Amino acid sequence: MIKHKKGQTVHGWKIKQVKYLSDLKLEFVELAHIATGAKYVHIDRADSENVFCVAFKTIPEDSSGIAHILEHTVLTGSRNYPVRDPFFSMIRRSLNTFMNAFTGNDWTAYPFATENKKDFYNLMSVYLDAAFYPTLSELNFKQEGIRLELEGGELKYKGVVYNEMKGSLSSPERIMEEAITSSLFPGSNYRFNSGGDPKIIPSLTHADLKRFHARYYHPSNAFFYSYGDLPLAAHLKVLHAKVMKNFSALKIDSKVKSEPRWKKSKTAVYQYPVDSETDTSRKYHALVSWLVSPVMDAEEVLVLELLEDILLDNPASPLRRVLMESGLGSDLAEASGYNAELKDGIFSVGLKDVSKHKIAEIKKIIFSVLKKLTKTGISAEAINSSLQKLEITHNEVVNSPYPYGLKLWFRFIIPYIHGGNPLSALYFTKDIKALRKKLKQKNFLEKKIFKYFLTNKHSALLILEPDKTMQAKEEKQEKESLAKIQSRLSVEEIEQIKKDSQKLKELQETKEDLSCLPSLGRADIPLKIKKIIADKKYSNQYVISYTAKTNGIFYWSAIFPIDSLSNEELALVPLFCHVLPLLGTKQKNYLVLAEAISALTGGVSVFFQTASDRTENRSKAYIIVSAKCLNTNIKKTQSLCQEIMAEFDFSDIHNLKKFVCEYRSGLETGIVEEGHILAASLAAKNLSTVSALKEMWGGLSQYEIIKKITEKLDEKELKDLSDKLSKIGKKLFAKEKGKILNIGEEKALSLTKNEFGNFSELSSEKLDINNIIKLDKKKQKTGRYLATAVSFVSACFKVVPQNHPDSAKLSVLSKVLSRQYLHNELREKGGAYGGFSRYDKSEGIFSFGSYRDPHILNTLNVYSGAKKYVLNYAFSKKEIEEAILQVCSELDRPASEAEEARGAFYRKLYGINDKNRLDFKKQVLQVTAKDLKQAAKKYLKDNWQDYSIAVISNREKLVETNVKLGKDGLEISAV
Template sequence: MNTLEDHNNPGLKKGDIILDFKIIKSAQLKEINSFYYELEHIGTRAKYVHISNDDTENTFSVAFKTVPWDSTGVAHILEHTVLCGSQKFPVRDPFFSMIKRSLNTFMNAFTASDWTMYPFSTQNKKDFYNLLDVYLDAAFFPNIDLLSFKQEGHRLEFEGNKLVYKGVVYNEMKGAMSSPDQVLRRSILKALYPDNTYSNNSGGDPAVIPSLTHQQLVEFHKRHYHPSNSFFYTYGNMPLKDHLAFIQEKTLSRFQAIDPKTDVRSQPRWNKPETVIEFYPLAPNEDPGKKCQICTAWLTSDIKDSFEVLSLSLLEEILLGNSASPLRKALMDSGLGTALSDASGFSPDNRDTMFACGLKDVEESSGSEIEKIINNVLENLVKEGIDTRLIDAAIHQMEFQRKEVSNVPYPYGIKLLMVFCGTWFHGGDPLRVLEFDEDLHHLRDEMKKGRFFENLIQKYFLDNKHKVVFTLKPDQAMAQKEAAEFEIGLKAIAAELTDKEKEQINKDAKALKILQESSEDISILPTLELEDIPPMVKSVLPASMDTSLPAQWYEQPTSGIFYYTSVAGIGTLSASLMPLVPFFCYAFSKSGTRKHDYTEIARLLSTYTGGLGLSANVRTRYEDPGECLPFISFSGKCLNRNEEKMFEIISELLTGFNFADLPRLKTLLLEYRASMESMIVRNGHSYAISLASRNFSATRTLSEIWSGVHQLKTIKEITDNLDNKKLESIAQDMRNIGKHVFTQKNMKFALVGESPALFTAVAPLNSIISSLDSGKSNGFTAPDIKPGTELPREGWSTSSAVSFVAKAFEAVPMGHEDAPALSVISKILRSMYLHREIREKGGAYGGFAVYNKEDGLFCLGSYRDPHIAATLKIYDNSSDFIKSGEYNDEDVKEAILQVCSDIDKPDTPANAAKKAFFRDLMGLTDEARKKFKAQLLTLKREQIMTAAAKYFEPDRSKQAVAVISGEEQLKAANEKMKHSPLKLYQI
């Protein structure tokens, strides 16, 4: 750290001892304008990494190596249970209570295959230490009481005379193991690592979860959640010494060092490959043809070898990273499947890393051919050499990813932790991973010697005997068979229960219900006050540029990266083409142009950009409430040095698209369909809400057409019997969409970057606009789309052991005086009613309420829910709860905090500018945002009550319902709701 001084921590250096912590490493991280400190706690040997910089979004995490010995889900259930009350905070649910009492930008907990992590981020110093206090006490001093274990893990209960299993994790994993991608990933781990912890399902196998005892959970915590097995991490602009003093006082001073015995040994290598077949559940009404996944997986390097991990990460990009990548191209061009198999790519997270590739939606008989394709590609690359352009593109992609500051999907401080935590937890060097330039220089030196990546392929793939050829097959009887086996098992358990045991089950159920329904004083928990909320909203104004171009220019500190965004109105597109817009966006940059085929375009994109592509958007205008605004957005980003090249590619795509490669078009259609199908069970709550909402407005109707179940049905219909005549017709439709929307009068632009990059962009942007057709009309207008006249009450069946239940009704949008109250009502409903009734009592993974300020729609939803009829009853009763006023001023304050946390969530400079551009497009002014927040901060309980009485009516004719679940669950639900059954459909 010889170059600059860390002004947050002046004078700190290697060898310093702060309290009982010793700094064992320090360094300047120039690429991300940060300083790195690695420490060890002398008393307990706890590990600590701190990254200091000027970011006000400070992050904390404590992680533990958690090494399960079976598939009971012990680590996963413990993650849930420690958050159910602790010594200092003995309330029922301090974690969810703190969500209400905080301005956090992120709070969560993760269970991986061999570690568990508890991270949070916030911009408020008081909030940081409030959350830190709760997190430390939860992790190190939890109560882990028996009733919490039963609620979060598993329990037996009687429903009438029938014995059933319940539990949040139990139902969560029933849902997870309904998903083919989850089954595949966990099955590969089991096959490839038979002799260590990765052979177990760390999340929990629903068939095994009920064998876990409360005592085993307590013992697991005692050893695995000890400071000697802990890894602390902090990030941001707060002083390190303050963090260390707090952690030392609250936690570490109360422990002595132990040997936690959590080291994961390397998997012994095999001397011959294995062949494995596993099964996943498929609904009886689905066609099992071409529903297999077939892949090859290899055990590769030690995670602690940062150079090998870097090299294999680059090799993944070379082989699979884009459409021009040789292994991806060969597999997709074979026509045997629709997409790469789930888990394809390099996985650097386990003690021994792994690499996998294959295809999904294939015939079982294609296995040998797929394996042959993989081997042939690898052998040819070794024999003939790898195109140096592929290597350069891969290195560029890694350089871009390391340089870009992004807060998606996690705050940047947490994303940074995810980069190095795997090697850190297993004894590797985190600093070496963050300072990857040293390994990159080493790589370039090795490449000068020749055949570096070819030798890597030979070593890790062709000569590697630790390989599994894996087949995942559909089984249409699997779900029913497993359900029947569970029923038989439960009946056997019930038959053997003594009267005393039955009495105990009923007694536990009653005690848990009393606990869940009891009101408690959570004032013991720390909280923020409304005075801690900044009254202003963050805004970004465009820079003044002397041009007549239809563009907004945003000068932002983007660390040497330039961002391009354009939008094209699509409201005047014909009704027949409108459903094809999402696929047009998906295929646009993947199909080639009149100048370059798709592989050449893919190579150019990878070499010169950080990504370029279209997306379909449908929104509701703010200044004219209710008017639908559909548009296509075109986004790209590049390092400043590649700005000219990126504009050349953008220009070529906008003026040279042709969709003439019909085999490629077919591949993209099938790939797009496979992607949509895999999302149904993963994001079932979103699809259910879309279905329920679709007839309330043109915006919601088009949203369902573009991104809901009806989009999947459209694509399924299109992809049946794809002959050349049909493909040519689709290609012409694609060309017609492009010609209609990409015109001079129909495009607006936003450019984001540092000043020199903005001035450099003026000439190429002017050239692009001049090259476009003049166009006939402005498409930024409402489309000719009419919502359906009836609100749905529907059930949609798919392969799922759990349900996703949604309900929607109209309220009012942001401009109305009741909008702040409705925002607060959504938070009160979720935290005080739905969380208790749907998650704690019902055992679903989650229940939530969402108020959309843009169009005024109010939605209720559940995720991985074991119930349908009961959940809909809970939704009906939510009206009574919110109108009853069973909440006080403190509850209202907490709900306001939650809404403000959403409003004030920080963005990177680039994202903040792009959001400002889109707000301007939609007519959402900064003045309107300020007014909304000001009204929110002065909101009173009486206003909540008034709004609740106005919008939460019991009239079901004004409410829409949609459920996604398995066919049998839907039929069973209708038996319980004979007075108002769901109309059933198949996805």
């Protein structure tokens, strides 16, 4: 039943359009504010995870990062909430399921999500006040953006965003993104880096920031959004009272200039930093990028998404296949595919890890394949497979990595801010129906290839070349620039810098009265937990089935214990997972298998998982083969997955080599972006069997294993690797050891095969991983270097797991340290993008970490001070309550019904029952300040040297740190 009517006026807003979308089970409402022209989209859906967002078009006029720094600074105090850090304070005072802020190329957004009604309006009040009435103090601008400080008598640049962008632009993938936009849009605002270029950020002034806010942060330039089961009228009433009644219409020029289309394509060369020890002979990236249609044209967006899937999605996709079979690169370049995040879309394709002299050949291959496709045509099977995949993507309800309501916002916000119809981006059934009709026209897609790629001269060949001296040159330039500035400063100006630094330090160290901020309390935390029960009708000893509302999508998994592999074989498990669904079976070669997976499913994934079983008091590990499909393809999908497991074939060593190199390339890509995760994994590797496995399978150790394998991949080595992988498969997929997990609607479950197919009947030799994995009792003190301008610093130590009485105390302690002590010391004072502490209750491991950090030793010393901080600090009841709220927010995080079912299955697999979960939650709710001090005294150390340490940074910073540490230095080696 539709709740809203077109033309209706509500609290000063007029409803422009209303549409019920049956496929997504939601009511779409678009409104316009009568007085200011502000825009609003509301999605009414039976979902308790309500979302709110306010966004603005923010058009950068240079690469100073003004929009990005403003995004940070508006969250550091406002008219009704004049405290230093209301955003991070509200994280502590809320049961939010998501809180963040984003800076895009031409927009800035402030979204949050929560299941609690009171919390929703608390957060809405703080967010609106921050966006429309921020204090924008100069000290906060200097903290979040950029400032000068004297350190050891020398000037240094400091600032959270400054360090964030130094870290971000250490990645070749991020540099390529900037290369694409600056090359294809030389005359528009997209040529600028909206996040900020560290070389340009220092030119930004506080006055510039305030002018930018006054220009763009106005209702006439605002796009509001809400989603969920809370009523729209209540949102509009609050919005009117807090904001809209205070504003009148303002004419704001926030249009992005359209780029004049070129008559001739271009070539552009950019550099990215690599370590001086890197062999650069095959470290170039080559990419062809085209400017395609405006993203406001929903039908053309769908066409380009379809072309992306057909051309590049899987090993059998024609463009990907020829590029990868050429052997000219290790993998597709990260930016390959269709990008609809700007006013005009971009389509790119290329390779990474290529030789300089092969770049022209790569471009030739790309155009040759595209030209051939316009002549030979695209098969109906390939088109139908890709259409099906688009349908699965559209219909699937998933709450990760963002809440589902926010994912819907991402679908329409870009065309919406550029004047498009927001409904068009969600009205999939209408557009797909129109597209299917057009696809019946002769050569419809082939003509699109001709239009967008072969005759489109607005394209560029983009080359990234490795530069061993780039990082050193940039650091030298920065030092020289600062020395030049310092030489020109008067005594009075130097004194002012010192005074500003002292003022900022005093601000950061002043304990504030946060009573002006709204808050939830313990009474608002639900005492119950969500319980998910398997459907006995469709379950047996080996098959566990869950009934769930899945929007016509079925989820299937086969789970096998990893309990029969040697230490050498264990190291190859991630590679085995990567190549298993790629290489083919005894019935199908790798191309036929790829086509079958594409035709029947939304993807087949193979992955590993490990955790401790507290019931059996031992570590467990599993390999999981998982697939999702439409209900119409259930039986065929199950048969295909069972064929992959029972009839795998690793004998195609030519393609095995290709997929191994592709796997290595993927590992390399994640190192800089996931530096904090990798540092923590490395630091924890000797603290438990599970931690050792996680490091072996997902840490730098895995990269080192694969790097060693790929150094010599001749025919003999490949044959040996093929035999090892085959042996692993035979050991793992034994019939009597596996379990099947089915998740879907009841009609779908009735179609499933509740049995295993043609698997090995033989029992494999059982080997206990707890005995195979040998832990080194020596504490880690390691530093790994690569080309990065920032550091990731981790310290880990063993505590107790969830079944211990201190577990709840440690959970709350980790939140107190993260949000109060480490946030203040590492981010506000130190300028790191992030600082945190985490308690892994499954393994009983406590950790400290920093992200995009300008320091190493200072950060380690902060970790040393954590114990003293807790023991000396007078915690208020409210501060303890805030930390408890954070723990419970994570415990009760909402998920789709399919995700909840999956979670219930894996909890049971690792011996976690609902009573354990409820008992733990009750214990968390009872934690006191006294408990925190006892836990800190018992588990935290006085000196970071007593923790296990891992640091990822550049070589110069690590060497500099070791000079200061002397005999207590880190063991340094290259990544």
